[in-house]
Each structure stands twice: as structure tokens, then as C-alpha cells.
Amino acid sequence: MKIVFGCLVVLFFLSCNTTEKAEKKEIIVDGAKTYDVYQPSEMSTLMKGMYAYNMQLKADIEAGKELTGEFPEAFLNIHSAVLSSAKFRTDNFKHYSAKFIEAQQEIFSQDTLTTAQDRYNNAINMCLSCHKTECTGPIPKIKKLLIK
Numbered sequence: 001m002k003i004v005f006g007c008l009v010v011l012f013f014l015s016c017n018t019t020e021k022a023e024k025k026e027i028i029v030d031g032a033k034t035y036d037v038y039q040p041s042e043m044s045t046l047m048k049g050m051y052a053y054n055m056q057l058k059a060d061i062e063a064g065k066e067l068t069g070e071f072p073e074a075f076l077n078i079h080s081a082v083l084s085s086a087k088f089r090t091d092n093f094k095h096y097s098a099k100f101i102e103a104q105q106e107i108f109s110q111d112t113l114t115t116a117q118d119r120y121n122n123a124i125n126m127c128l129s130c131h132k133t134e135c136t137g138p139i140p141k142i143k144k145l146l147i148k
């Protein structure tokens, strides 16, 4: 006899609508295999990467390191990455994704009158501008990226 176990585990991570972590992850065990049902969207995965990248950049700027890196081309996927099913690429999203990319590229521009810190904070403020209308949940987390 084949025994099928099903169990629902509520896992916590940041969703768009809540500052609390509250999204379900379903794990189905059929005796032989474990199926992990939660699939982050392409956009979600990209966002997490952008977050981690900028956290490192923040550390470098705060440590006074010279920014020798380049704008990560993968960020351009913001224009095409698939959003989670309930979300749409609104006009607002398109507007801010272009502004954000511009600001993130600007961080690495050589001849500029602003400091690296100002250019960096500019880019993070573009994350926040988009999130204010498109995805409010992660805002407190993104604010931690700002250099004070």
C-alpha cells in the first residue's frame, strides 16, 4: 500500500503586501520524494539578487573602497523578468524600472560631481519609489540599504 503524506508548512518570507513575513509554502511528501511547491517568480529572484548586490556595495562604499566594479548587466532583466502571477508590469513599473536602471548605472560613472554615497542612495531611493506603489512589503528591508 502506498501511503501518501501531505503536510502544509507555513514558511515565512517577505511578500509584497505585508511587512510581516506571511506566505505559504507547501511541502508534499509521498514517502519517496519531497516536493517543494513554492516557486519564486523570476522577478522575485532578481530582486533578491539586487538586494544582496547592493548590500555589498553599501559595505564597500562605507569602507571607503574605490568602486572598481561595473554595473551588473543582469539587472537589465528587470525589463523582462516574469512577475508572480498576481502582478502586472504596470506603466508605473516601467517608468521606475527605467529610472532605477539609470540610477544604478550612474553609481559607476567616473566623471561625476556627486559622491559615490549620493549616487548609491539615489539608486536605492528608486527601488523605494517603485516599491511604494508596486510592492510595499519589502520597503522596511530596502530602507536598510540606505547609507545614512
Ligand code: HEC
Residues within 6 Å of the ligand: 013, 014, 015, 016, 040, 041, 042, 043, 044, 045, 047, 048, 050, 051, 054, 082, 083, 084, 085, 087, 092, 093, 094, 095, 096, 097, 098, 100, 123, 124, 126, 127, 128, 130, 131, 134, 135, 138, 141, 142, 145
Ligand atoms: C520598477 C519597480 C521596482 C524596482 C525599481 C525595484 N523593485 Fe523590488 N519588487 C518589485 C516588484 C513588483 C516585486 C514583486 C515581484 C513578484 O512578486 O514577482 C518586488 C520584489 C522585491 C523583493 C521581495 C522578493 C521576495 O520575493 O522575497 C525585494 C527584497 C525587493 N523587491 C528589493 C528591491 C531592491 C533592493 C531594489 C533596488 C535595488 C528593487 N527591489 C527595485 C518592484 C520593483
